[in-house]
Amino acid sequence: MDPVSHLGVFGYVLFWGLTALAAGVFGYRLYQLYRYLSLGRKEESYGQLFRRAVTAIGHLIAQQCQFKNLTRKDRAGIGHMLMAWGFLLFIVYYFFFIIIASGFGISDVMEHNPVYGIYTWIMDIVAPFIMLGALWGIIRRYIIRPPRLEGQRTFEAMVILVTVLIHPITHLGKIATQIAAGHPPAGLGILTPPISTAFSHIYTSSASLDLWHNVWFWSHWGFVLLVLIIIGYTRYLHMLAALLNDLFSTPPPRGIPHRINLEDEATFGVSSIDGFTRKQLLDLYACVEPGHCQEVCPAYATGKPLNPRSLIQDLKSNLLTNGPLMLEKKEPLLPLIAENGEGSVSEEVLWECTTCGACMEVCPVNVEHVHHIIDLRRNLVQLQARFPDELLNLFENMEQRSNPWGIAPSERAKWASDIDVKPFSADATEYLYYVGCAGAFDARSRRTTLAVTKILNAAGVSWGILGKDESCCGDSLRRLGNEYVFDRMAQENIRLFAERGVTKIITQCPHCYSTLKNDYKQYGAELEVYHHTEFIYELIQDGRLKLNPITDLGKLAFHDSCYLGRYNNIYEAPRQVLTAVTGHEPAEMDLHKERSFCCGAGGGRMWMEESLGKHINVARVEQALEKDPQTICVCCPYCMTMFEDGLKDKNITEQVQILDLAEITAQAIK
Amino acid sequence: MLVVACIKQVPDTTQVEIDPVTGTLKREGVPFIMNPFDVHALEESLRLKDRYGFRVAVVSMGPPNTEITLRKSLALGVDEAILLSDRAFGGADTLATSFVLAEAIKQLHQKNELAAVICGRQTIDGDTAQVGPGIATRLGFSQLTLVDRIEDVDVVSKKVRVRRKVGGWREIVEAPLPALIAVVREINRLRYPTVPRRLMAEKAPVSLWDNKEMKLDESMVGLRGSATQVRRIFSPERVKGEILGDGLNEPEDAANLLLGNLIEKDVLYFNSNR
Numbered sequence: 001m002d003p004v005s006h007l008g009v010f011g012y013v014l015f016w017g018l019t020a021l022a023a024g025v026f027g028y029r030l031y032q033l034y035r036y037l038s039l040g041r042k043e044e045s046y047g048q049l050f051r052r053a054v055t056a057i058g059h060l061i062a063q064q065c066q067f068k069n070l071t072r073k074d075r076a077g078i079g080h081m082l083m084a085w086g087f088l089l090f091i092v093y094y095f096f097f098i099i100i101a102s103g104f105g106i107s108d109v110m111e112h113n114p115v116y117g118i119y120t121w122i123m124d125i126v127a128p129f130i131m132l133g134a135l136w137g138i139i140r141r142y143i144i145r146p147p148r149l150e151g152q153r154t155f156e157a158m159v160i161l162v163t164v165l166i167h168p169i170t171h172l173g174k175i176a177t178q179i180a181a182g183h184p185p186a187g188l189g190i191l192t193p194p195i196s197t198a199f200s201h202i203y204t205s206s207a208s209l210d211l212w213h214n215v216w217f218w219s220h221w222g223f224v225l226l227v228l229i230i231i232g233y234t235r236y237l238h239m240l241a242a243l244l245n246d247l248f249s250t251p252p253p254r255g256i257p258h259r260i261n262l263e264d265e266a267t268f269g270v271s272s273i274d275g276f277t278r279k280q281l282l283d284l285y286a287c288v289e290p291g292h293c294q295e296v297c298p299a300y301a302t303g304k305p306l307n308p309r310s311l312i313q314d315l316k317s318n319l320l321t322n323g324p325l326m327l328e329k330k331e332p333l334l335p336l337i338a339e340n341g342e343g344s345v346s347e348e349v350l351w352e353c354t355t356c357g358a359c360m361e362v363c364p365v366n367v368e369h370v371h372h373i374i375d376l377r378r379n380l381v382q383l384q385a386r387f388p389d390e391l392l393n394l395f396e397n398m399e400q401r402s403n404p405w406g407i408a409p410s411e412r413a414k415w416a417s418d419i420d421v422k423p424f425s426a427d428a429t430e431y432l433y434y435v436g437c438a439g440a441f442d443a444r445s446r447r448t449t450l451a452v453t454k455i456l457n458a459a460g461v462s463w464g465i466l467g468k469d470e471s472c473c474g475d476s477l478r479r480l481g482n483e484y485v486f487d488r489m490a491q492e493n494i495r496l497f498a499e500r501g502v503t504k505i506i507t508q509c510p511h512c513y514s515t516l517k518n519d520y521k522q523y524g525a526e527l528e529v530y531h532h533t534e535f536i537y538e539l540i541q542d543g544r545l546k547l548n549p550i551t552d553l554g555k556l557a558f559h560d561s562c563y564l565g566r567y568n569n570i571y572e573a574p575r576q577v578l579t580a581v582t583g584h585e586p587a588e589m590d591l592h593k594e595r596s597f598c599c600g601a602g603g604g605r606m607w608m609e610e611s612l613g614k615h616i617n618v619a620r621v622e623q624a625l626e627k628d629p630q631t632i633c634v635c636c637p638y639c640m641t642m643f644e645d646g647l648k649d650k651n652i653t654e655q656v657q658i659l660d661l662a663e664i665t666a667q668a669i670k
Numbered sequence: 671m672l673v674v675a676c677i678k679q680v681p682d683t684t685q686v687e688i689d690p691v692t693g694t695l696k697r698e699g700v701p702f703i704m705n706p707f708d709v710h711a712l713e714e715s716l717r718l719k720d721r722y723g724f725r726v727a728v729v730s731m732g733p734p735n736t737e738i739t740l741r742k743s744l745a746l747g748v749d750e751a752i753l754l755s756d757r758a759f760g761g762a763d764t765l766a767t768s769f770v771l772a773e774a775i776k777q778l779h780q781k782n783e784l785a786a787v788i789c790g791r792q793t794i795d796g797d798t799a800q801v802g803p804g805i806a807t808r809l810g811f812s813q814l815t816l817v818d819r820i821e822d823v824d825v826v827s828k829k830v831r832v833r834r835k836v837g838g839w840r841e842i843v844e845a846p847l848p849a850l851i852a853v854v855r856e857i858n859r860l861r862y863p864t865v866p867r868r869l870m871a872e873k874a875p876v877s878l879w880d881n882k883e884m885k886l887d888e889s890m891v892g893l894r895g896s897a898t899q900v901r902r903i904f905s906p907e908r909v910k911g912e913i914l915g916d917g918l919n920e921p922e923d924a925a926n927l928l929l930g931n932l933i934e935k936d937v938l939y940f941n942s943n944r
């Protein structure tokens with residue numbers, strides 16, 4: 001007895017008619033969304049598609065998107081896993097046991113084999129778990145109300161959760177009435193038999209049981225088709241988009257801006273939504289707004305107008321509003337960047353980002369916010385020459401004197417005037433010690449520079465410097481969107497490295513490190529680059545440094561800098577060095593490693609005023625102080641400045657000191 | 671109407687060293703920049719273009735590599751860049767320099783009516799602040815120096831009103847066009863070039879006017895046309911300053927330290943007439 005064949009020809013017409021209608025609406029919507037997506041710029045082709053696809057599907061099945069945040073004491077993921085796994089099993093069920101079985105009138109064949117028996121049993125367990133998942137979602141969103149879901153208790157979210165909740169009920173009703181009506185499938189589950197007993201008490205005649213089975217079947221299928229339709233119009237869409245977004249996600253290191261093509265003005269910066277790449281537009285579809293990014297963003301946390309979640313959603317609304325018009329070659333309605341809410345994004349929002357990468361780290365669906373932000377900045381800087389006043393000096397200093405302060409390049413080697421330093425030469429020295437602007441010019445960071453030289457000498461490393469000829473790596477310029485000048489500087493540096501035979505580089509600044517290592521790779525530079533943390537760790541492991549454990553630092557807290565940690569995955573080396581040098585593992589702040597909170601200086605923010613909200617560096621110093629340290633260890637000249645300033649702000653420079661890892665190590669050298 | 675900005679390419683003097691043996695400037699490897707005062711002359715001429723739709727030309731006398739600086743001005747939006755370069759122009763003092771510049775401006779004026787010539791107040795290498803006034807005198811233009819604001823240009827009655835920054839006060843003066851305006855650095859902030867403009871400027875032509883083109887009397891230009899002759903260049907002995915503090919102190923402490931030292935040395939001049 002199949003509810004479709006039961007109605008005869010009309011049954012098939014109804015079944016296939018409804019199914020085709022829903023599939024048609026769904027398919028058309030997908031086509032529409034694809035067309036909007038295709039407004040974006042094409043990127044270089046993606047290699048290794050098969051391997052990527054396997055990984056993406058693996059991630060989906062393993063629900064990696066949820067596990068990565070569960071560790072953060074965020075329990076929403078449990079509900080999501082239950083719903084997602086249940087849903088995957090249901091999709092298989094629909095295909096075989098509804099579309100094929102009922103649609104082709106072969107439910108007898110399909111339902112009377114042991115596989116179906118096992119499947120019914122599984123679905124009996126899965127269905128209540130999906131309902132639990134949905135209930136958990138409703139409870140969290142509307143009763144517990146965690147702050148990251150602020151502003152998201154929308155009608156849409158409710159529709160989704162309620163449909164997820166109802167859907168398994170209709171399934172259970174369908175199976176239970178089928179059993180009660182005396183047509184049990186091959187195997188019985190654990191939940192439907194007792195429900196079927198209940199049903200047989202309510203509907204006593206077999207005719208009414210048949211009728212009710214039909215009603216449950218059609219309402220179940222109708223409900224499934226309804227959900228299929230709303231997928232394309234709600235955040236349900238992430239089921240597809242997130243999978244694709246994983247498929248096309250940038251392999252690590254992520255967040256490194258793409259090069260522009262000086263022959264093609266369209267790549268100079270994004271001024272309207274179709275200026276993004278297709279992957280960047282796919283990001284917008286994939287975003288499910290759970291707001292993990294909002295929760296970890298240092299700018300948002302300190303009261304800045306930037307909220308990465310809203311940014312992505314605002315870009316998405318821009319695409320959905322302007323997409324149809326742009327396809328018809330009409331003027332877009334909604335400007336991408338404009339002030340006072342007249343466009344999707346305001347300029348001030350864009351300048352607040354420190355490119356710390358925390359948002360990308362936590363995003364369950366691989367949204368790459370930093371790329372959007374930098375592309376929008378590029379538009380402002382490169383196409384409109386609009387940027388905060390204080391950046392004009394920076395840009396000119398960088399271009400004319402290759403350092404942020406505009407100090408004469410001849411001063412670059414002054415830090416070394418009292419010590420014996422070799423100039424780098426390929427025959428006489430192995431490593432280039434690339435000191436960086438802060439290390440060369442900033443009074444505080446020069447102490448770190450000297451500490452590094454002491455360590456290198458103690459370990460007998462063969463190294464030299466470029467002295468006056470060293471130039472800025474260009475990191476800040478690139479993150480601020482001034483790609484043209486960065487491009488010039490990068491090419492000039494790479495030329496100089498090649499000319500001098502530089503292949504191995506030690507840096508003390510994570511920004512120099514990441515730029516030389518990752519960004520310059522885009523120019524074909526094959527450099528072996530080490531940050532001093534890694535290098536010192538290797539020296540210790542190789543027994544090349546004789547250390548006298550130091551004990552007078554008191555409790556020591558360690559701060560992970562974004563461009564070492566999230567960008568380059570260096571978490572262990574500094575911790576191991578500190579353990580070796582002090583005999584203790586450093587104290588961890590609540591936000592550490594992948595979750596570390598930016599000091600506030602990245603992304604060019606070092607050179608800008610911070611006039612809105614609380615200062616990020618003060619917030620971070622407060623987080624450190626919660627651990628009562630006497631010493632805070634950093635590995636970056638920007639972090640150094642930010643922490644020093646933060647301590648001054650708190651007026652506790654007497655009680656707490658900031659030291660670079662190299663300074664601590666140098667103290668321990670015999 | 672046309673506005674001409676005079677710009678000079680100068681060695682970045684903060685990076686210049688004096689050869690201790692010969693006593694002359696070590697020019698190798700020293701980067702050249704647009705004279706920092708002329709940056710503002712250029713910007714002001716671009717602002718006049720934005721305000722009144724004038725056409726902007728830049729003129730520079732100097733060696734062929736001055737082209738780099740002229741291209742920079744093209745990237746910022748000037749319409750035409752002219753390089754006055756000829757071996758015969760070399761070694762010019764302010765007299766000869768202002769002569770060549772004035773002649774070039776005269777030729778431009780014949781083609782396109784001139785509203786103003788804008789100069790920087792002075793250069794950072796020659797430092798004389800004489801070239802601007804020299805041009806005005808030779809061409810009989812109104813001479814407006816130390817200008818820190820251009821209030822208004824009236825093209826109908828052919829008048830310009832500017833504010834001058836003199837001594838401890840400002841004065842607003844009006845003068846007939848065409849005028850020579852020498853600007854101070856506070857007058858504006860330079861704009862930043864967009865990338866498409868930079869790329870365009872890389873390919874845009876810089877007109878080269880040599881003396882075959884300008885046909886100036888050789889005895890009036892370059893070394894021969896200069897009244898000044900250089901005997902010797904040397905850097906004056908200077909007592910080296912001392913370094914106070916380590917650059918790491920609190921701003922207040924640093925300020926106190928500095929102030930204390932200045933008071934001790936009795937070099938502060940307190941103005942009672944605030």
Ligand SMILES: Cc1cc2nc3c(=O)[nH]c(=O)nc-3n(C[C@H](O)[C@H](O)[C@H](O)COP(=O)(O)OP(=O)(O)OC[C@H]3O[C@@H](n4cnc5c(N)ncnc54)[C@H](O)[C@@H]3O)c2cc1C
Nearest residue numbers: 676678731763764767789790792793796797798799800801
């Ligand atoms: C004693 C002496 C000897 C010198 N000997 C030599 C020499 O042997 N070789 C040599 O190359 N130089 C020499 N100079 C430098 C040269 O004379 C001056 O640089 C030149 O005359 C311009 O004067 P200035 O730099 O003082 O300009 P200022 O009068 O300070 O400049 C005012 C403004 O005039 C404009 N201006 C000035 N010069 C130019 C220019 N060339 N093109 C366009 N606009 C301009 C700019 O707008 C500038 O802001 C000498 C200078 C002196 C004082």
Ligand code: SF4
Nearest residue numbers: 287288289291293363
């Ligand atoms: S961008 Fe990612 S982390 Fe942010 S709200 Fe969207 S899905 Fe969540």
Ligand code: SF4
Nearest residue numbers: 297353354356357359
């Ligand atoms: S990179 Fe950091 S500062 Fe920028 S949006 Fe993401 S979390 Fe916020």
